Every structure is written in structure tokens, then in C-alpha cells.
Amino acid sequence: MYKKIILLILAALLLVSLAGCTKEEKKVVIASKPMTEQYILAEMLSQLIEAKTDITVEQKMGIGGGTSNIQPAMEKGEIDIYPEYTGTGWMFVLKQDLINDPNKLYEAVKKEYKEKYNIVWSGLYGFNDTYGIAVKEELAKKLDLNSYSDLAKVSDKLKMGAEYDFYEREDGYPGLSKAYNFKFNDKKELDIGLKYQAISSDQVDVINVFSTDGRLKAEKLKVLDDNKNFFPSYFAATLVRGEVLDKYPELGDVIELLTGQISNEEMIDMNYQVEIEKKDPKDVAKEFLRKKGLL
Template identity: 30%
Template sequence: MRRLLATFGAVVLASSLTACGLDLNAALPYEVKPGSIRPEPSLSGVHVTVGSKDFTENIILGYLAELALSAAGAKVTDLTNISGSNSERQALLNEQVSLYWEYTGTAWISYQGNDQPIPDEAGQYDAVKAADERQNGVTWLRYSPVNDTYAFGTTEAYAQAHNLRSTSDMTSFLREHPDQAVFCVETEFASRQDGMPGVQATYGFPTTTVKTFGTGTIYSAIANGTCNFGEIFTTDGRIAGLNLRVLTDDKKFFPQYNAAVTLKKSFLERYPALREVLEPVGDALDNQQMIELCKQVDVDGRDPGEVARDWMVAKGFVS
């Protein structure tokens, strides 16, 4: 059963968000009870508005946070599925949402204007967190192992046939078999220095043919043999749905995009228990689990709130 929070605060918030082009959805996916997440007296009745971006993974992450906070006793308002990263970010800066999951690489490059990523996950997180606190009063909870970055993918059958697990394995194979160097990539990725030209220079693999497609088409193009290798996102549900293998970026060329809850530093100082409620949820996730959760939505057609609830129950966070 969906639960509607009809409060004066929600009405006021709806008015301000609608003026900014954001649509308020105050319904939480499911009523849950505490599991390992126990009621937290300092959060009892506290209004927390949770946002998310408008793609499957981030929507699922938003629901995970909502369910955790609800189990802890907070009064949660759902504002998942905000269109565009910049809109979501501005909603946080303007305090129209209390928190949402952001990615270290997105903040470092898109919001903070850096053009050189830091290859180490912890180093990238530390740099982003320090800059965001200093410049914007925004802090980051501990980052999750979920790292939604770029990689090359191929079919599981092709990878097994040629013993391919990493981009270096791919490079060695293609140097011996250059006729197999058929790639599918996005148009922009084909020419960007942090895309195909840069990664090719870093690893030194040959390319016989480079075909350009839209993002969604690349996954099916790999699966049906149109290309042997393609540019993919490392947590996309179609990886599992189409039985693809992610090749490890062993030289760490691509930026790190670890997910972490972001919120105003002042809000965390007011409610420090948010950390102990939300950080264990992020810790319990990894790329393989996120691929499966996204597959359940994008391939199997399940509701993201239902998928989030079932995972939280399975992990014992809620009941």
C-alpha cells in the first residue's frame, strides 16, 4: 500500500517546488517496520525530503534512503525522479530536498569544474567532499562501493572464449587479432579526450571499426554481435539482462563515480543520526547487486520502490 503524507509542510513545499519546475510526489512506496535499522528518537517526526535523479539506479537509491529513514521514525517526503543532475543539485542547494545520492565524479567534474579526475576512489571522494563543504556547505556521507563509471563490455560467451576480464586483457587480445577490434560507442564518447581517444592512448589497443550509437542501443549491439566491444555503464541492468561482461578498467583511466548521500552540512549537524541510519545501506551495496536491482526494473519491468523494499527486507534493514 502506498502511503500519502498530507501535511501543511508538504503543501508549502509543493508550491515552491512547482515554481522551480519540480513536481512533488509525497507518496512513499511501502509502509515498513524496523529491522536492523531501529527507531531513532532524534529523528522521530523529523521531516526529511529525499530527492533523486531521473534514472533507474538513482531512483532506487532514493527509495532505499526513504525506507531506511522511515524505519528510523522520520517523516519522509518522496521527491525522487527529478529531471537532470543540475536540477537535483540545485534542489539540494536551495534546501528543497534534504538529501540525495550523488556521484563523486559528477561533482568533481560537472559541479566543481575540474578536468582531471583522481583515479583512486578514496582520493576522489576526499577531494570532492572537502571542496563541497568549503564552497557550498554540502557534506557527503561515507561513499558506497557502487561505482557507476564507464567501462568496455562484451558478451559473456565472447569473454570466456578469449579469456577477457580486463581492458588490458582486451588490449593484448586485439593486438594479436586486430580484425576483432570492432567497437560500439556513443557519438560524444568517440571524440572526447576522456572517452575513446584517451582510453585508447592509455591502453594502446587497435581499432578496426568504431560504430556510433545511442547509449541504449550499444548494449543490444554488443549482445547481437554488431560489435565485439562497447562502451557501457558499470551498473546498468542490461549487463545482467543481456548476459554481458564488464571488463575491469585496470589502469583506472575512467573517472570514479562512487555513490554517496549528500546533504547540507548544517542539516547533518542538526541530525547526526542520519549518518548511522544511511551509511550501512550504502556499505551493503556493490556493483553486482546494483546491476541486479536495475535489471529487475529495466528488464523485468518491476516498480523501483518494490525492488528497493525487497532488497531492504532481504538485507534485514527493515521488515
């Protein structure tokens, strides 16, 4: 009798163990590049997925080398989801020539990724983290500067500041000045970390920037409109492996919650909160999602 009881207990434990083994954990791996903006976006995706599904998120934040290491990991299935930019995907990953029209670029990169890698692009978040040209807000107001074409009309009265390679690259100042006929009365070469200090102290009037840099808000600068679309567009979106969407179809609707939700001004403000005010990206992401009614 004692042996029968022991055997029954062991059989029951075995059944429980087997049941546990057959129930697979639902999990996705979300990655980010090593930059403030990406930490915030990856946190948004993580929080939305865990709040609205029963899928667990594993984070791999700040991967060195960015796209050059994340893309191969996506292809191998080691990473499932991460935020990426249209210009980077098209020119760096796919090695294609620039498409100036932002909408055509998005449609092209989305199509090529699906066909070549079975990786799906979500709808665009709304902001464009591309190269930009910025001036002080007070100067923009004084001279009525809204676009690069506006700037060109008064460029002969202003000083330009940029890092050395911006003046050398054809997709930098040489090409830009041809497109807009810029004729600045002085062009200063500045270390990348000194540009904001130079414009703040009026050593220069104009600098090149990244269009969602948090320091734009700190220094009260205005990014002018590239009205001829000279610079490539780098609109951000979520990339997801097609196999993961097939496995967890509920992810599709959750990821699309960010489509059209983040403007350049909002991204600048969030970067500012992390870089200048030293807030945690997790808290900044949560506050933004709550403000938008997404959490």
C-alpha cells in the first residue's frame, strides 16, 4: 500500500512537471541603440507590450554599434523588436541610393525589408531625427526664418559653425550650399561638442544639428525646415520580425499605438528631460504614454 501511494505521488508530480514544460513562456526581446532617444522608445514599446498583452519583454538596451549589430541579430532571431530610422534602413542596411521623398522612402524600405528579411516596419511615429540647421529662436523671429530658403536670403550676413567633416562631405555643406545657394560671410570649424556653446555665446549664428537633440530646447534654438528635402529623412518606426508577429498576432495592434503619436517637439522634450534634467528614460516614457492615454 505504501509503495502504491509513493508511485501515485511520483506520477502526479511527473504530470505537473510535464504540464509545466509544455506551457511555453510568451516572450519577446526588445533592443535599442546606445542613445537617449532609443532608450526612451524601447521603454515605450516594452511598457505597452507588458501592459496590454501577457507577453514578457526582455530588454537588450544600448547595443554597441547600433544597427550594424542589431540588424544581424534580428536576422538570426536573437532580437525581435527595435526602433529604427528610414534613412538608416534604406542606405546603411539595404545599401540603396537616397530617395528624397520621405513617403516614397518609407514605402520602399518597408517593402524591401519584408521581402528580403521578413521584417515588418510599423507605421511611422511622426518625428524625423535627421540632420538639421538651427538658429537661435530670437534670430529666427527677428529675421522671419522658417526654412533653409529663408536662411539663404540673409546668409551673407551670418556666420556658420559646424564640425570639420560637415564642410567636406558632399552630403554636408558642399551639397547643401549648392541646393540652397548659401553664402555665409564666415564658416567656422567647431568640435561637435562645442557647437552649442558657440551659438549660445554668439560666436556663430547658425549650426548643424540632429533635429531631435535635447539641447535644442536647452539653448532655445529653432530647427529650420529643409524645404527642398536635401537631407535624407530619418523617420522612426518599430521593426518586428515577421515570425514574431505570426506567433503573437496581438503584438501588431499594440505596436501600432505609437503610429503618429510623437512629434519632433515632443521627442526633443523627452530627450531634454533625460539628457539635461537627468530623468530616467523609463519614467519619461511612462509619463508620455499616460499623457497620450496609451497606458
